[in-house]
Amino acid sequence: MWLRRKRAPVNGVVTLDRRHLYILPTRGGIGFSVLLATMLLTSLNYAISLGFALTFLLAGIGMGCMWMAYRNLLDLRVSAGPVTPAFVGECAIFTLHVDNQDAAARIGIEARTPLSGADTETAALTLDGVSSGTLPVRLSAIRRGRLVLPRVTLSSRFPFGLFRVWSYADLGLATVVYPAPEASPPPLPRHPQSDDADDGAASFAADDGIDQLRRYRPGDPLHRIAWKHSARTGKWLTRSGHTPQQPSCWIDWNTLPPAMDTEARLSRLCAWVLMAGEVSEIGLRLPGVEITPGRGSAHVRACLEALALWPERRAR
Template sequence: MRRAPAVPDPRGSIRPTTSARTSSRWPRRPRPPVNGVIRLDRRHLYILPTRSGLGFVVLLLAMLTTSLNYNISLGFALTFLLVGIGMSCMWMAYRNLLDLELSAGPVAPAFAGDAAVFVLYARQHDGLARIGIEARCASSDAVDAVSLTLGGTQGNEGTLSIRLPAQQRGRLALPRVTLFSRFPFGMFHVWSYADFPLATIVYPAPERHAPPLPQMSGPGDDDEGAVTTAAEDGIDQLRKYRPGDPLHRIAWKHSARTGRWMSRTGQMPQPLACWIDWHTLPVSMDTEARLSRLCAWLVSAGDSVDIGLRLPGVEIPPGHGAAHRRSCLEALALWPERRAS
């Protein structure tokens, strides 16, 4: 079958053919949350019979035809009874998702090769039990659907943990989520959609059996590599407090014991510093291998060591703590997307 040619537009552009206009006539409308909540109302619930439901309909038609041909009163009664049961199942299936509210939960970062977990909260306000509610992402790479059952208590809330494989570093957005249910008896399939603007950061996969951290240096290192350290008793030298002394220099225990404000005059010990530098790695390593080794060093470094990070276009001064480590890992995950301005 030959495709219809494009029709020239008098204004100079080319209008799409009939088939192209037909395919774009019904775009997928997004379901963004309103005030952080998506409600599955009547306008956004869809229902169709499953294969079991179609088989049940064929059975009812066969029973009705047999009852008409042979004028069987009990056959009519049984057929209409099963029709009523089927209609009740259709309403129960539809009611199982009706007016269910969904909201987004916390999202934790993940490493490449692991699974990123997106948490959704489901809540019902009518006091009716919701049985066998399942959630699945539109992405073909998504893991199997997760199931949830809510009790009959009014205001009952449950969680749906959706796991997505984090195949590569960078940003991982949650695709469209499909909420569906086949309760009861699996004769009807009821579903709806939810589009949450959720995303997480996927860190590079840490290199296995990575070499040890580069040589660490103290804050007082000079050019010749000599390290200056504070005297052991220097931190215990006290004097009277002077206006302007920093708070971390105040000897709180001595001040409380003597009743006078005292300050320390010794040199405060500072943790060792270590720079994790992109340019110190072998030239033969490719980009992802370099990032994996830097990630392994960041993960293995404890809080007793100040870690600094140097990437092409990015430099993070030495620091420690969970927030600093997270900032460095995010820089590795988003490089070269995020560079220092």
């Protein structure tokens, strides 16, 4: 059907032009039409001049509302914005950028998808002339994995709710739904690496006893490299600060009880990754997937994404 044809963005933008705007009366609009027909028949039957005047006045107002409703969405430009990952049971937020290049204001613009339930909160956007804004689209994250934004319906019932105007946009946005973390997980496992000497994670004390030195790792900032000690020992060494380097912690699938099912295992591993946060150095082992120890927000996101997409993402 022609209504179901995808409206892919052109240069990242979907324009709501005349060929892709649709308008129908709402229930209130149908009731308004029935009222006008009743008033017209009554005026004809009883030859009421004021009845004719009022009927045609209201009909003119209705026609004006139809044009204003259509004009409210005409030539708006919609593009993809940032997306927010979510955990199972939460709402993933997709952001749409709406650009109004006309001098007229645009009022009460809404965005929904086929997955938006009746109880899903819908935000309304109002734009001044020659301005832009963002419109969030919330989708319930029911299961972990990749969540793709389906076709978005942008609509408006401005000004009096007599007509509904809508159009479609297929923006191809997607986000990742992480497993729901276990509510009360056991303490974070602390298993130092057995091959510290091989991967360069061993610590060395500096001569002055102030800094702790460890083997250089790819990604260490240059200002942390201990140049004198590296030249003396012939090995690249990095200053790790005033406190000794904490041993790396491996979050391992195989350390969990065999009786746990897949989703329960992923929930516990997710809780451990969040407990470690951005401070502790952690590594992640899943069947077919291994993420070397690291720290920081980017590393935490990489671990959570691996948990969300397993077993799709395996080492090949």
